[in-house]
Amino acid sequence: METVPIQLPDSTTTAVRLFPGPDHDHESRLDSSRAVVMIVPGLGIPAGYYEPFAHALAEHGFDAAICELAGQGDSRPKPGPDSAYGYQDIVAVHFPAMFEVVRERFPDSTPFLLGHSMGGQLGVLYAARIRGRLGGLVLVASGTPYYRHFPGARGPGLLFGSTAMSLTASVAGFWPGDRFGVAGFGRQSRQLISDWARLARSGRFEPAGADIDYEERLARLDVPILSITVEGDDMTPVASARHLLEKLPAADVTTWHLDRSLGHNGWIRDNDDTVERVVAWLRDR
Numbered sequence: 001m002e003t004v005p006i007q008l009p010d011s012t013t014t015a016v017r018l019f020p021g022p023d024h025d026h027e028s029r030l031d032s033s034r035a036v037v038m039i040v041p042g043l044g045i046p047a048g049y050y051e052p053f054a055h056a057l058a059e060h061g062f063d064a065a066i067c068e069l070a071g072q073g074d075s076r077p078k079p080g081p082d083s084a085y086g087y088q089d090i091v092a093v094h095f096p097a098m099f100e101v102v103r104e105r106f107p108d109s110t111p112f113l114l115g116h117s118m119g120g121q122l123g124v125l126y127a128a129r130i131r132g133r134l135g136g137l138v139l140v141a142s143g144t145p146y147y148r149h150f151p152g153a154r155g156p157g158l159l160f161g162s163t164a165m166s167l168t169a170s171v172a173g174f175w176p177g178d179r180f181g182v183a184g185f186g187r188q189s190r191q192l193i194s195d196w197a198r199l200a201r202s203g204r205f206e207p208a209g210a211d212i213d214y215e216e217r218l219a220r221l222d223v224p225i226l227s228i229t230v231e232g233d234d235m236t237p238v239a240s241a242r243h244l245l246e247k248l249p250a251a252d253v254t255t256w257h258l259d260r261s262l263g264h265n266g267w268i269r270d271n272d273d274t275v276e277r278v279v280a281w282l283r284d285r
Helices: 047-059 087-105 118-130 154-172 190-202 214-219 238-246 272-283
Strands: 002-007 013-019 035-040 063-067 110-116 136-140 174-177 186-189 224-231 252-261
Touching: 002 087, 013 047, 013 087, 035 047, 035 087, 035 118, 035 272, 047 063, 047 272, 063 087, 087 110, 087 118, 087 190, 110 118, 118 136, 118 214, 118 238, 136 272, 154 174, 154 190, 174 190, 186 190, 224 238, 224 272, 238 252, 252 272
Parallel strands: 035 063, 035 110, 110 136, 136 224, 224 252
Antiparallel strands: 002 013, 013 063, 174 186
């Protein structure tokens, strides 16, 4: 594994972790159709947690990389009142810097983005911006948090909870999720939480500071997509994942449901069947 540090314009430092597959001397390799899978973590999950998944992809012959989202894991500084980044900043500023590292290290590999949870939301927005520069998207346990697509009392609970999170972050200057244990999503920028909460309330991608109409761009996005849902995942039920796919009518979508009850994060480490499915899909591109 190689780690490449990145300095972002707002003085945030983060990193991209690189996992070259076998025979990774690209200048001498004849296989010009190789893929590099860029893994984008979910909210509050450090990049290091995905290393077994990246190693597994590399063992199957693919190059892989993991980006560290700003404010998570080894990124510094931790979010505070001065942290102003949200969905727009991540997809318009942070992701281009991270993908530049990947392109420089793996110049003849076709980039695919694998997004988990919020990472998938960010991934589709990035794909909508760059149109045609990705080989495809893999969305794992990723949908929208729109409250109407969550069953029973969980829908109203999500509506109330997302609003409360946004208000708390606004008053505190950041989301103090590190004080709430595993379910708190870690300490986060108030703007990131505000954008997520707006999506939960409205079901629409309308991040603060957006310079394009993301909903319109998503409707025209024509890329291959593999959407994976997981049994026992209360955070991204099938209806939530389906709602995200409904925003992508022009895409070539393949869906697969992992019927083992691994929940929202269990597939990352207990990953044999998920890796095999992703690898099979990549080899069909």
